[in-house]
Amino acid sequence: MESFPVEIYEGLQHMSESVFVGLCEILGTSQQVTLRRETEDITDMMKRRLITYDENIEMLSGSQREGFRLYESDVDVMYWQNNQRVIMDMSQSEYYNTGNTTLILSDSSESPPGFTLLQLLTPTTRDIQSACVRMNDRVYISSSMYRQLTCSIAIPNSTVHGPCGSGNIAGRVEYDTAHCFVSDFWPLSASSWINRCHTWPDPEVVNDIVKNGCHFVAIGHPFGPLEYEEWRISFSRAEYKCVSAMNHSQFLTYGLLKLFLKEVINQQSEETNKLLCFYHMKTTIFWAIQQNTLPHWCPQNFLAGFWVCFKLLLKWVYEGICPNFFIPQNNLFLTKINGSAQTRLFLQLHELYKKGLACLLQSSSIRSYIIDVLYNPRAFVCTDESLVFMSELDFDVELFNKMNTGTNIVSDKHQCIKTIHLIEQWVDSRLTHCQVVMLQRLTASVLQTTAFILHNMYTNTGVNKQMYIADKMSCHMLKLAAKFGCISDMMYNAMYYYKTLRYREALSVIEMTKVKLAQPYLMYRRRVDRERYIEALGGQSWSLKMRQAVAWDIKLDNYTVFYISELIPEQQSAIKNRWPTLYIPVFVMLHFLEFLCYRHIDTTLSQAALDELQVLVHHNQGRYVHYLCRDIYWEILGICQQMTGNLQAALYSYQRSLTQYQWNKIQGATQRRIQDMIQSTPYQ
Structure with a gap:
């Protein structure tokens, strides 16, 4: 397959710079991305230091963790128990106290590359025991049973999607939560990756990745005989380190591949729009960087970097092989991209390939940045991020x-x-x-x-x-x-x-x-x-700006303390639904507290505070109250109205609360308030 003759594009360097600048606006400058990662890192570091031995560890993963803030990007979170560890061979058991640690052995002898069985070695908790099966006189943890048991632990009413519990919040934010197991050791099947890292990532990054081990997520190989028992080896933490090791041109190339998949490739045909995924794009950029196919990744040859990745992806689809970055023997295309589906996808990608870089004009996000340069190929494009890309605000x-x-x-x-x-x-x-x-x-x-x-x-x-x-x-x-x-x-x-x-x-x-x-x-x-x-x-x-100009919603930690008696039923309802926090808009809480305090001092001023709260709730346009908090602000209005004896208005507010998206998981408290109010009064 011939290389695309990029020389035919007049002003290709300016076009590359223009697209680079555009993606900085869409995906973030290097400073923005660093800021996103640093804020997450210090919170994560604090949580790790505070976690007790028998608690769950929570880790944000996926695009959000890597520093992307794409519209409609989902939130991926991994959970694992701190006192459960997977070892790769029996000799590693000496590093643990089996009196307080559940030990699990990774047995990949009968599994395809990238997958393994998890053999339970020591006594464990009831939830793991209920997911165990016996095979060949040994006890193994079934991935399918464990997945069903843990699907809705993090967020109630989630549905199984791959190894995760999935759903969406108020029809807007999609999430994936994966309950998994962790190992402090690097898997033997990925040892070749260490030897392959000659130029990227740096040795320091490689050592950090290896010493932090890997995870095991609850899904087996669909073509294997032990699909329902097997677990997939996850390198999520290692992938984050690799993405963090990219320079900004490489990171934005990764982002461009994600946009290209969503806005161009997946728009070609309904038959093929589910075959490729973002993980394939990540794998492509990893291999392209490590194979040193482009000596310098910079704004001036930004589109050349994209084209290198696109050609590699096209080659993989043609061959039907996408090698996992850490375990190349694990073909990521094996389950979906084969046979007639593979042929159709290749033909569609090849048509895009024949158009050259003009295929990017089909991307709604970056089309304008290309057209601007086509109309004015000699225009100067400033790529100094510190001068142009991001304002202080x-x-x-x-x-x-x-x-x-x-x-x-x-x-x-x-x-x-x-x-x-x-x-x-x-x-x-x-x-x-x-x-x-x-x-x-x-x-x-x-x-x-x-x-x-x-x-x-x-x-x-x-x-x-x-x-x-x-x-x-x-x-x-x-x-x-x-x-x-x-x-x-x-x-x-x-x-x-x-x-x-x-x-x-x-x-x-x-x-x-x-x-x-x-x-x-x-x-x-x-x-x-x-x-x-x-x-x-x-x-x-x-620091000064935060103190003088910033306001956030009020958070009440349900598991720690009951803050004010009037909201105890709501906190208790959230606890029953395993929801850790009540989120209350600050303006709602302000009028609520003002109403409660004035009830003991001046009833006229108390009514005035209630009137202000009522105006805020009924005429909110999203400026002062976030849409996810509608359940709690209708609830609080109902509580105030009930306290003043306006039962009809209170009933209406409670009913409105029940019709909102139940972000705060307070519907149990709302229903009890309605029931108690109806039973204690003649009002029907």
Whole structure:
């Protein structure tokens, strides 16, 4: 197959640079991608340090972990038990205490490359035992049974998709959750990969990958006799390290391949649009980089890099072989791309190939960047990211939105103390500016949780001195958290004052919060007045911006503490649905607390707060309340209306809450409130 004669394109270098710039706008600059990874890395590092021996470890994987933020990109999360380990041979058992660790042996002697059986060696938990089968007088963990058992653990009502539990949130965000097993050892079947890494990745990266082992996900080889018992070896963590080792041109080439698959290849025919997947694109770029097919990956030859990858993919489809990057004997095309399907796909790809780089004009995302250069081939394109690609505000939105994701990382006083010690250690270490502000945010969160835990510990002791000291410490920690954190963190102070019957103090905090939330440069989620924000805070540190201009939703950690009595049924309902956090819009929580406090001081002002809450809920256009939080804000409005005796309005609000997407998993509490209200009143 002849190489594409790229020389025929006048201004090819400018076209490459133009597409490179366009993909920076679509996928992110190198600074953006670094920021995304760093924020995830420090949170991940904190979680790993705090995890106890018998808890689940959670790891974001896939495109989100790699640094992509493509529209419609799904969220992939892997889970594994910290006290369960897979070994590759029996000699490795000496590294573990079998008294508190479940040992599992990888037995790949009868499995195709890339797959293995998992033999249970030591006693284990009930969930694993119920997924075990006996073969040849040995006990093995069945992947199909384990997959069924764990499918909906992370998110209820998920459906099995490959090795994962899958679904979507409010019809918008798709997710895959995989419960798997981990090994601290590199599989023998992937040893050739180590010897193959002469130029990429660097030896330091290779060593880091190998020492971190691999995972095993619950799916077998569909053509093997042991499909329902086998497990697939997963290199998800290694793949993340490899993607992180790419330069930005290589990373954007990977992104372009993903866009090309979605917007061009998959639009050719319904018969073939499910044959290739993003993982094939990742495998293609890995091999292209490692085989050194392009000496220099840079903006000036960006499209040449894409073309190298496309030719390699076309060759693989022609041969029907896509070698796994870590275990080449594992042919990723074996199950789908063969026979007539392979022929049809090859013919479609070859037609695109014959068009040359003009085939990229079929991509809706990058077409305009090519056309601009075709009309003006000698136009200068600036590829200096620091000069052109990203504004200060874009960085801020990226960072602060990322910091708002995730749940609380501590669940008891011991973890709180351990976390504070960890933060003390990291303060003196070398951290990037991004990691510093992330650490600041984590500190505020830990102090808030510790304050409420401390209050709950000593409330019922009956010892006044202990209660007094605990209260002083809690108040001090909450004030510190408000100084470290963002505007909405002040609401935790108000909740604490309300919880401890100090209504005027709570109202004072609420009034201060109102003033800050009314600032014209407020950043709430991704909404911000760009001009006013830059005018007020341009050039300031992230720390200052977070304290003065940023607000997030209020998060109530269901497993740690009950914050205010009026929401206990909702937290209990979420716990029954295995949902860790209630997400409440800050503006809703502000009016809710104001209503609750004024009920004890001034009923007229209480009604005014309820009126404001009602206007917010009924006339929200998405500016102040996120669509995923509709279940909780209708619920809170109903609670307030019921407390004032307006039962008809309360019933309507509760019913509206039930019709929303159940993001907070509070429907059990809503149904009980409706039932109790109907039973206790003559209203029907």
